[in-house]
Amino acid sequence: MTVTAFAPAHITGFFSTIFDHDPVKAGSVGCGLCLEAGVMARVTTSTTGSGALIRLNGEPKDLPTVTYVVESLPGTRHSGLVIDLTADVPLGYGFGVSGAAALATALAVNTDPGQGLTMEQVAVVAHCADVVNRTGMGDVAGQFTGGLVIRIVAGAPGVGVVEKVPVDNMEVSWVCLGEISTSLVLDDKKNMERINILGQRALKAMLKRPGVEHFMSLSRDFAFETGLVSPGVADAIEAVEASGGMASMAMLGDTVFALGDGSALMEFGPVGSSRIGTTGAHIL
Amino acid sequence: MTVTAFAPAHITGFFSTIFDHDPVKAGSVGCGLCLEAGVMARVTTSTTGSGALIRLNGEPKDLPTVTYVVESLPGTRHSGLVIDLTADVPLGYGFGVSGAAALATALAVNTDPGQGLTMEQVAVVAHCADVVNRTGMGDVAGQFTGGLVIRIVAGAPGVGVVEKVPVDNMEVSWVCLGEISTSLVLDDKKNMERINILGQRALKAMLKRPGVEHFMSLSRDFAFETGLVSPGVADAIEAVEASGGMASMAMLGDTVFALGDGSALMEFGPVGSSRIGTTGAHIL
Numbered sequence: 001m002t003v004t005a006f007a008p009a010h011i012t013g014f015f016s017t018i019f020d021h022d023p024v025k026a027g028s029v030g031c032g033l034c035l036e037a038g039v040m041a042r043v044t045t046s047t048t049g050s051g052a053l054i055r056l057n058g059e060p061k062d063l064p065t066v067t068y069v070v071e072s073l074p075g076t077r078h079s080g081l082v083i084d085l086t087a088d089v090p091l092g093y094g095f096g097v098s099g100a101a102a103l104a105t106a107l108a109v110n111t112d113p114g115q116g117l118t119m120e121q122v123a124v125v126a127h128c129a130d131v132v133n134r135t136g137m138g139d140v141a142g143q144f145t146g147g148l149v150i151r152i153v154a155g156a157p158g159v160g161v162v163e164k165v166p167v168d169n170m171e172v173s174w175v176c177l178g179e180i181s182t183s184l185v186l187d188d189k190k191n192m193e194r195i196n197i198l199g200q201r202a203l204k205a206m207l208k209r210p211g212v213e214h215f216m217s218l219s220r221d222f223a224f225e226t227g228l229v230s231p232g233v234a235d236a237i238e239a240v241e242a243s244g245g246m247a248s249m250a251m252l253g254d255t256v257f258a259l260g261d262g263s264a265l266m267e268f269g270p271v272g273s274s275r276i277g278t279t280g281a282h283i284l
Numbered sequence: 285m286t287v288t289a290f291a292p293a294h295i296t297g298f299f300s301t302i303f304d305h306d307p308v309k310a311g312s313v314g315c316g317l318c319l320e321a322g323v324m325a326r327v328t329t330s331t332t333g334s335g336a337l338i339r340l341n342g343e344p345k346d347l348p349t350v351t352y353v354v355e356s357l358p359g360t361r362h363s364g365l366v367i368d369l370t371a372d373v374p375l376g377y378g379f380g381v382s383g384a385a386a387l388a389t390a391l392a393v394n395t396d397p398g399q400g401l402t403m404e405q406v407a408v409v410a411h412c413a414d415v416v417n418r419t420g421m422g423d424v425a426g427q428f429t430g431g432l433v434i435r436i437v438a439g440a441p442g443v444g445v446v447e448k449v450p451v452d453n454m455e456v457s458w459v460c461l462g463e464i465s466t467s468l469v470l471d472d473k474k475n476m477e478r479i480n481i482l483g484q485r486a487l488k489a490m491l492k493r494p495g496v497e498h499f500m501s502l503s504r505d506f507a508f509e510t511g512l513v514s515p516g517v518a519d520a521i522e523a524v525e526a527s528g529g530m531a532s533m534a535m536l537g538d539t540v541f542a543l544g545d546g547s548a549l550m551e552f553g554p555v556g557s558s559r560i561g562t563t564g565a566h567i568l
Contacts, residue, residue: 111450116493118434118447150402163402163442166395166567209400279563283450 001045005107007281008038009089009274010096010142010149011172012251013219014206016199017137017192018154023128027154028137030199031165031206031215032096033257034146035172037088037274039097040284041104049080056085056101065102068129073109073122081109089272092179094253096139102126103140103281111283119144120158123281127156134183146280148212150203165210173262173273177232178254185228185252195226212276216259219248230254232268240264285329289391291565292322293373293558294380294426294433295456296535297503298490300483301421301476302438307412311438312421314483315449315490315499316380317541318430319456321372321558323381324568325388333364340369340385349386352413357393357406365393373556376463378537380423386410387424387565395567403428404442407565411440418467430564432496434487449494457546457557461516462538469512469536479510496560500543503532514538516552524548 015030052070054063066083083105089095103126110122127140142149144157145164153161186192202218220237223229229237233249236256240247247258247265258264262271299314336354338347350367367389373379387410394406411424426433428441429448437445470476486502504521507513513521517533520540524531531542531549542548546555 107450116495118449118494119431120447122450147403158445158447161442163404166391166401166403166406168567210402211400278566282562283452 002042003108003111004040004042004284005104005282006038006040006284007100007103007143008034008036008146008277009100010034010139011094011257012096012138013215013248014199014202014222015138015251016196016203017186023131024124024159025155026131026137027127027141027156027160029151029154029203030138031148031150031203032138032142033148033172033215034142034277034280035089035274036169036277038277039100039104040086041101041108042084043105043108044082046080052081052083054083054085056091057087063098063101064133065098065126065129065135066105068132069102069106069109069125072125072129073106088274090176092253093176093255094180094250096136096143098133098135099126099130099139100143102129103143107281107283123157124159134186136182144280147276147278148215150206150210163210165212165215167212167276167278169275169278170212171260171273171275172257173260173265173271174250174255174257175236175262175265175269175271176253176255177230177236177269180252180254182252191227195228198222198225212259213246216246216248220246223249228252236265236268239267286326287392287395288324288326288568289388289566290322290324290568291384291387291427292318292320292430292561293384294318294423295378295541296380296422297499297532298483298486298506299422299535300480300487301470307415308408308443309439310415310421311411311425311440311444313435313438313487314422315432315434315487316422316426317432317456317499318426318561319373319558320453320561322561323384323388324370325385325392326368327389327392328366330364336365336367338367338369340375341371347382347385348417349382349410349413349419350389352416353386353390353393353409356409356413357390372558374460376537377460377539378464378534380420380427382417382419383410383414383423384427386413387427391565391567407441408443418470420466428564431562432499432560434490434494447494449496449499451496451560451562453559453562454496455544455557455559456541457544457549457555458534458539458541459520459546459549459553459555460537460539461514461520461553464536464538466536475511482506482509496543497530500530500532504530507533512536520549520552523551
């Protein structure tokens with residue numbers, strides 16, 4: 001039996017981490033943008049064999065969030081699974097690929113008849129996979145919802161609280177300059193204190209006037225004020241602004257994203273693009 | 285400026301009403317199915333003129349839920365509005381058209397720049413429109429989410445709690461036998477007591493084993509045990525079952541819906557059909 005599910009890429013603009021011993025309630029508040037680009041999980045279940053083979057874009061890959069999902073969901077332990085993930089965006093550059101891979105896998109595995117979990121219940125497992133592995137704190141909540149998502153109360157889908165900002169499916173472009181390890185940033189306790197204060201301030205401002213351009217400008221200020229921007233990221237953001245556009249940094253990747261076709265980004269490397277995806281993760 | 289938004293039709297299978305003086309928290313718990321069929325609202329705003337002209341499928345129509353939305357949302361009072369609604373399903377037959385019209389209108393009106401409300405905030409207004417006019421108690425919560433939706437905590441989107449049941453976009457068919465006034469049923473206090481007990485019982489069972497076929501059988505038992513089925517509805521449900529299918533009654537309309545192509549319904553009248561719509565209300 002083969003089932004395919006999709007979860008969108010999610011670019012966080014600003015965030016503030018929320019600590020809780022229970023990973024279901026832990027995570028982050030903040031705001032991020034889902035894309036039509038994302039991760040597709042094609043899961044084949046066989047009654048013979050055991051364990052899971054995970055491939056990302058055709059290559060075997062150790063993805064801790066996907067392993068966590070496979071080990072946590074009922075009904076997957078006594079059958080062999082082949083999980084073929086296709087990602088439109090790179091891993092480690094701030095697109096929430098770890099969370100999207102976990103969420104798409106969880107949704108695909110769950111359509112196996114008789115498991116009897118709701119979509120929120122399986123999304124909880126994907127959220128915990130992301131949080132426990134310190135690969136993402138709020139991506140799954142955004143990806144489950146779709147669109148431009150404000151995360152007001154941290155936690156897994158159905159537990160945390162989100163609000164969707166009305167938004168056209170306009171084009172978003174990006175250039176990836178380097179990888180950032182989310183867990184290394186989270187482990188820097190002193191810097192995180194400052195990040196959390198700035199993230200809460202941006203959230204408050206966003207809730208007063210929700211809109212995509214306001215999201216971009218709050219994200220930009222957050223990126224600079226937290227000191228998370230690298231010199232390369234700062235250059236690329238300023239190049240977009242010099243051409244009259246809006247850009248910021250994908251949290252957490254050494255990646256710049258911009259509204260529109262991103263022509264001003266081309267001097268910095270290969271430009272990727274996608275429309276904003278207003279639909280949350282779903283079974284195909 | 286013209287903006288178009290869509291909200292899916294929503295067929296409630298079983299429900300239990302929840303009373304609250306605050307319409308935001310009032311509504312119903314239960315379970316219902318969203319369709320790809322629904323209501324499209326095309327809203328044209330002009331800076332001259334005032335008031336709102338509401339048309340349903342080309343004809344001027346007094347729709348209290350839409351009027352409520354227009355009068356409640358900020359920024360609509362000082363401009364002229366033309367609201368053209370196109371419904372794929374009939375009003376008054378248990379498809380949640382009152383709620384869908386209110387929700388699609390609210391989303392379309394809200395894209396007017398500068399209003400600055402999230403999608404949940406405008407959906408709250410549509411939910412209140414439905415509840416206050418006693419045209420529906422939980423349709424908007426289902427329609428905002430899309431798919432097969434269990435409403436666990438009553439109330440408007442962002443306030444009530446829902447869970448989505450994983451479901452293919454299979455075909456659903458229906459035959460409409462007559463109209464039912466939702467408010468007349470709600471006003472029958474004694475019968476509502478019994479309905480509410482049976483609705484809570486079905487909800488509990490659904491949560492233990494969420495799935496589309498379980499939804500159909502719980503809905504069917506609810507329809508008969510509450511006594512809401514008319515003789516015509518009972519005949520049509522039994523005809524579908526005799527052909528090996530599953531059917532129940534759309535709450536609250538004198539309408540039978542069935543999984544599949546509904547060939548067994550054809551002897552009872554013109555058969556409509558749609559796939560299950562897994563996407564919630566959205567701007568087009």
